[in-house]
Amino acid sequence: MNRDHDPYSSHAQAADGAEPRLIDHLIELRARLLRAVAGLILVFVILLPFAADIYAVLAQPLLGSLPESGRLVAVDPAGGFFVPVKLAFFSALLLTMPWLLYQAWAFVAPGLYHREKRLAMPLLVSAVALFYTGCAFAFFLVLPSVFGFLARFTPEVVAMTPDIAKYLDFVLVIFLAFGASFELPVALVILVLLGWVTPQQLRESRGYAIVGVFVVAAIITPPDVVSQLMLAIPMCILYELGIVASRWLKPREDAGTTPGQTPTA
Structure with a gap:
């Protein structure tokens, strides 16, 4: 039998060609992960000596609502050490988010079409910027308002001495809630670009969306009206x-498409 026309031989050659490509992808993935982790660890090590100072800044929204003698307490004997270290790690994670996302982007970008690359980069940058904006909005506006509201309703016979660990967990949840909620425009644009909804459908569903926004705000925020409104309104x-x-991007996507023809890469 002629080996040049052997189907089994062609399949073996295809398999041999696919295996090196898979190994190359795994090597690239490993390199990207190592770079991402190395960047995170480097920033964490740099922030570690300033962990106590970072916590002091983070505690300002609460301390501003307490009496002059008010202070936070550490219920756990080791909390005074581990809580600032935990905060330094999450601060490093927040600061290195662009670097981590860049490594993920650099890994998947070679497999994307030109049109997908052109749309993905602005969406990625917008998502990061909106997340940072949500965290800043929560720190500078929401937290002082929430703690001021809670302090006014606390009886005078009760001394507010919050635990540093529970306060950190509370603030991190607020940051995550507001940072993720501020991603709403990016999520809507992606849904429209995927063809799951249209801008017209989004406009027609505005009433249901507002009700859903207030329900979500009531679930993920503390049980006070101030924080719920400060999340629902934005x-x-x-x-x-x-x-x-989505209305601005959709016509640009459809501009190069003729009836019965899908956009080309």
Whole structure:
């Protein structure tokens, strides 16, 4: 039998060609992961000597609502050490988010079409910027308002001495909630680009979206009206911005498409 026309031989050659490509992808993935982790560890080590100072800054929204003699306490004997270290790690994670996302982008970008690359990069940058904006909004506006509201309703016979670990967990949850909620415009644009919804459908569902926003805000925020409103109102505004952005991008996507023809890469 002629080996040049042997189907089994061609399949073996294809398998031999696929295996090196798979190994190359795994090597690239390993390199990207190592770079991402190395960057995170480097920033964490740099921030570690300033962990106590970072916690002092993070505690300002609460301390501003306490009496002059008010202070935080450490219920756990080791909490005074481990809590600032935990905060330094999450601070490093927050600061290196662009670097981590860049490594993920550099790994998947070679497999994307030009049109996908052109859309993915602005969406990625917008997502990072909106997450940072949500965290800043929570720190400078939401937390002082929430703690001021809670302090006014605390009886005078009760001394507010929050635990440093529970306070950190509370603040991290607030940061995550507001940072993720501010991603709403990016999520709407992605849904429109995927063809799951249209800008017209988003406009028609505005009433249901507002009700859903207030329900979500009531679930993920502390049990006070101030924080719920301070999350729900920006989300309603961001919903409108998502509609505007999707209307702006969708015609650009459809501009090069003729009836019955899908966009080319």
